[in-house]
Amino acid sequence: MLDPSIIEQLETLVGKENVLTGKVDLVAYSYDATADMPKQTPDVVVLPTSAEMVQEIVQLARRNKIAIYPRGAGTNLSGGAIPLKKGIVLSFQKMNKIVDVDPANLTAVVQPGVVIAALNAAVAPFGLIYPPDPGTVATATMGGSAAENSGGLRGLKYGVTKNYIMGMEVVLANGEKVRFGGKTVKNVTAYDFSNLFVGSEGTLGIITELTAKLIPAPKYRRTMMGVFKTLADAGNAVAGIIAAQVIPATLEIMDRMTIQTVEDFAHIGLPTDAEALLLIEVDGMAEEVVRAEAEAVMQVVRDNNGDLKTAETDQERDQLWTARRNALPALASLNNTVVLEDATVPRSRITDMLVACEAIGKKYNLVLGTFGHAGDGNLHPTILCDKRNADEIGRVHKAVDEIFETALRFGGTLSGEHGIGMAKMKYLGDELGQSGLNLMRSIKESLDPEYVLNPGKMVPLREN
Amino acid sequence: MAKAKSLEKQAGKTYHDDLAIVREELDKCMKCGNCMAVCPVYGADKVESAVTRSKIAVAEAVLDGQLELDDPQVYEMMFNCLVCKSCMTNCPTKVNFDRIMLALRAALVRKNGLPWLKKMIFSTLKHPALFDTGMRVGAALQGLAFKTDEGGKAISPRAPFAKVGGPLGFDGERQMPALNVTPLRDRVDEVVKVEGAVMKVAFFTGDSLNYFYPETGQDLIEVLTANKIEVHIPKAQNCCGVPVLVHGDVETVRTLARKNIDTFDATGCEYLITGCGSCGGAWQHDYVELLAGDPVYGPKAEYWAKRTFDISTFLTRIVKLREPKGRIERTVTYHDSCHLKKSMKVAAEPREILKSIPGLTFKEMAAPDACCGSGGSYVLSHFETASTIGRKKAEDIGRTQADTVSTGCPACMMQLFDNVHRAGGQQKVTHFISLLAESYRLEKTDN
Numbered sequence: 001m002l003d004p005s006i007i008e009q010l011e012t013l014v015g016k017e018n019v020l021t022g023k024v025d026l027v028a029y030s031y032d033a034t035a036d037m038p039k040q041t042p043d044v045v046v047l048p049t050s051a052e053m054v055q056e057i058v059q060l061a062r063r064n065k066i067a068i069y070p071r072g073a074g075t076n077l078s079g080g081a082i083p084l085k086k087g088i089v090l091s092f093q094k095m096n097k098i099v100d101v102d103p104a105n106l107t108a109v110v111q112p113g114v115v116i117a118a119l120n121a122a123v124a125p126f127g128l129i130y131p132p133d134p135g136t137v138a139t140a141t142m143g144g145s146a147a148e149n150s151g152g153l154r155g156l157k158y159g160v161t162k163n164y165i166m167g168m169e170v171v172l173a174n175g176e177k178v179r180f181g182g183k184t185v186k187n188v189t190a191y192d193f194s195n196l197f198v199g200s201e202g203t204l205g206i207i208t209e210l211t212a213k214l215i216p217a218p219k220y221r222r223t224m225m226g227v228f229k230t231l232a233d234a235g236n237a238v239a240g241i242i243a244a245q246v247i248p249a250t251l252e253i254m255d256r257m258t259i260q261t262v263e264d265f266a267h268i269g270l271p272t273d274a275e276a277l278l279l280i281e282v283d284g285m286a287e288e289v290v291r292a293e294a295e296a297v298m299q300v301v302r303d304n305n306g307d308l309k310t311a312e313t314d315q316e317r318d319q320l321w322t323a324r325r326n327a328l329p330a331l332a333s334l335n336n337t338v339v340l341e342d343a344t345v346p347r348s349r350i351t352d353m354l355v356a357c358e359a360i361g362k363k364y365n366l367v368l369g370t371f372g373h374a375g376d377g378n379l380h381p382t383i384l385c386d387k388r389n390a391d392e393i394g395r396v397h398k399a400v401d402e403i404f405e406t407a408l409r410f411g412g413t414l415s416g417e418h419g420i421g422m423a424k425m426k427y428l429g430d431e432l433g434q435s436g437l438n439l440m441r442s443i444k445e446s447l448d449p450e451y452v453l454n455p456g457k458m459v460p461l462r463e464n
Numbered sequence: 465m466a467k468a469k470s471l472e473k474q475a476g477k478t479y480h481d482d483l484a485i486v487r488e489e490l491d492k493c494m495k496c497g498n499c500m501a502v503c504p505v506y507g508a509d510k511v512e513s514a515v516t517r518s519k520i521a522v523a524e525a526v527l528d529g530q531l532e533l534d535d536p537q538v539y540e541m542m543f544n545c546l547v548c549k550s551c552m553t554n555c556p557t558k559v560n561f562d563r564i565m566l567a568l569r570a571a572l573v574r575k576n577g578l579p580w581l582k583k584m585i586f587s588t589l590k591h592p593a594l595f596d597t598g599m600r601v602g603a604a605l606q607g608l609a610f611k612t613d614e615g616g617k618a619i620s621p622r623a624p625f626a627k628v629g630g631p632l633g634f635d636g637e638r639q640m641p642a643l644n645v646t647p648l649r650d651r652v653d654e655v656v657k658v659e660g661a662v663m664k665v666a667f668f669t670g671d672s673l674n675y676f677y678p679e680t681g682q683d684l685i686e687v688l689t690a691n692k693i694e695v696h697i698p699k700a701q702n703c704c705g706v707p708v709l710v711h712g713d714v715e716t717v718r719t720l721a722r723k724n725i726d727t728f729d730a731t732g733c734e735y736l737i738t739g740c741g742s743c744g745g746a747w748q749h750d751y752v753e754l755l756a757g758d759p760v761y762g763p764k765a766e767y768w769a770k771r772t773f774d775i776s777t778f779l780t781r782i783v784k785l786r787e788p789k790g791r792i793e794r795t796v797t798y799h800d801s802c803h804l805k806k807s808m809k810v811a812a813e814p815r816e817i818l819k820s821i822p823g824l825t826f827k828e829m830a831a832p833d834a835c836c837g838s839g840g841s842y843v844l845s846h847f848e849t850a851s852t853i854g855r856k857k858a859e860d861i862g863r864t865q866a867d868t869v870s871t872g873c874p875a876c877m878m879q880l881f882d883n884v885h886r887a888g889g890q891q892k893v894t895h896f897i898s899l900l901a902e903s904y905r906l907e908k909t910d911n
Contacts, residue, residue, distance in 0.1 A: 033496045
């Protein structure tokens, strides 16, 4: 419990209506979208409306050794927003203004609580888009997705959040506010702070404003689906598309288990004897180029014994997307708990990784389906289990350990887009080694020596 | 789904009777937060206790014994929901959140009983004559507390009542439909015959069309007869029960459901027609779920569920709508009532009807299926949030430049009417069926 005088001071800082201490409110901020994580209620939820308020709150928290847990929409998948050490949840849902849309410079300046889809709606009239598209675009905030460095379906061609953050305003753990970057395309002034704070998961500073890069919306697109009898054919098709020098906007894969489950769930006529399915979308500004790319893709699919379907209309495109859209819901319908991982491997090892995931599922007698972004090697092995079955949960943990071990062995990484948070902290040393862990700790401690910001995430707390 | 049903039938109990039965619904929730994109209450309040996934987390805490059901904060959270079902349309794992909410409210009523005011009002619903008298007395006395606009169709609170009613939204600005001295069911015969009738249907009026918008009800009957359909409007029909159900009074709504089923069984009609999404949703879904454990009325509820249609679906999917010929030179937009679209799955049909009217220009608004903030009595208990939601709707309507906003639900009509007025808009608010009725009438005068 916090001293009541702290609550009073917070109320003076941000207004009574922006300080929540009721039991129900605290439960509402005790979790995020990550399965199989401990829940923890904070002592208080504070909803600031300005960067200056954030500075005052940080100073108050530091003076009184209270943890601060910054939170956007709480949709992350690595336990990043769970207030593990209680303290203050700093919710940015009321700092949701789009400050500036600048079509001449192809930039937008936003407060951290702006929802990604709201930014896209605001820039659409100018013919522009903000490309990063995590599955939660309709709810996730710009601040949260920058802190997590979210990816999405278009990563292969358009990159991820870090490629679109040009500048920031950040409140540091000492209460100072710092601004860097901006609207210029080129900027090599000082360290590349944007790339330090993007993906820092709220452990180094609190983002209070962002300058985002926009691009012209592609005018043409073609969508295709290839269904394969063997994983090797699908893997060769992925390699073949890249070898044909086509970079699709979307290149998604689903394994047999996922295809079968989607078909049982949505009855859309998928062949349940297929081993893999690829959903491919090419886009661009010139109709000719897009058509040529689509034809190249179709040829590759056919050359690799794929059963090809193409969409001529928006309605047909929607039908092709139905399978992919239903992947997670269909798998989730199988049990009460969805452990969704994002182990990532070099593109050339996609087939090996799919085979390995299936084998791991069998080894631990688990229901496991894999889908994901074949184009960038980012897979989502998904385990469906019963949270009330301790034995099964134990096997899930072993399987997850083995999935990460395998990804690293294939030259991959622990996380393609979900982040480390609490969920993957224990594996960090396996990828970075002791010197990497030391570097993490020295960066953390030079910016936040007292572990006020999102403590217990990314960098383990020092044991006292 | 089949699994949920088998649970419902356990020992004749449904989730309305035992909170533990909704555990299965709670388990489906991944806490992904997709509900945040569409929940109107969260959109207005911006705090997570307002949104579905948090309400589910709180329900879990209640079932696990970490929070008390009758804790005032749990109570407040539970009733800070419009039961608009928007979250359910955006839920990847198809959590039936309406069941969770109704189960919680019913459990609370079992534990603590109904607050006396609700008890008094709801008990009159079970006695139609008493309720009817109350509504008539209300109609006669409303002049004391409310002032009437020129046409006598809308009322606003008079000064002293505006002051005490402010927190409930009965400020001087509020505009509501006047209670009609002569309700719909007294205006029309129990059977409206038509020469050369091809079919007969029963019209479930619901209380809103009966007491607040009887002209709309008359328009609906007129449209049916213009399509050569005989209409039965049994006088013994009751409230559908949804207003009671959402307050957790399960026994009253079961009584109403059984009486309504008996009344409509007696009509001998093949179809039951509604002009209100909540009433139609009750017949299509709620009665079936409420009476799942009742060996006599359960099957009867299922019988009517399959034969209940919104007037728009009936006219365009069951019969072939007689083409309207009277010109209506108006620009019209359409608001999707939550219960009409999300419970009855009716969205294309009213638009088809509107577009079939000659002279009428149809303009879609942004987010036509975003809730208007009415939620029955929610607008009274949570006036500020409901107004924030309603303001956004009024802005979206304003941007279409339409001169008329149509919808398919009388509760939405009330909320739209009030919010369009507050936003300074001049748009006429109407049920889509009234535009069709007007077109039919015009073709008579045109010729």
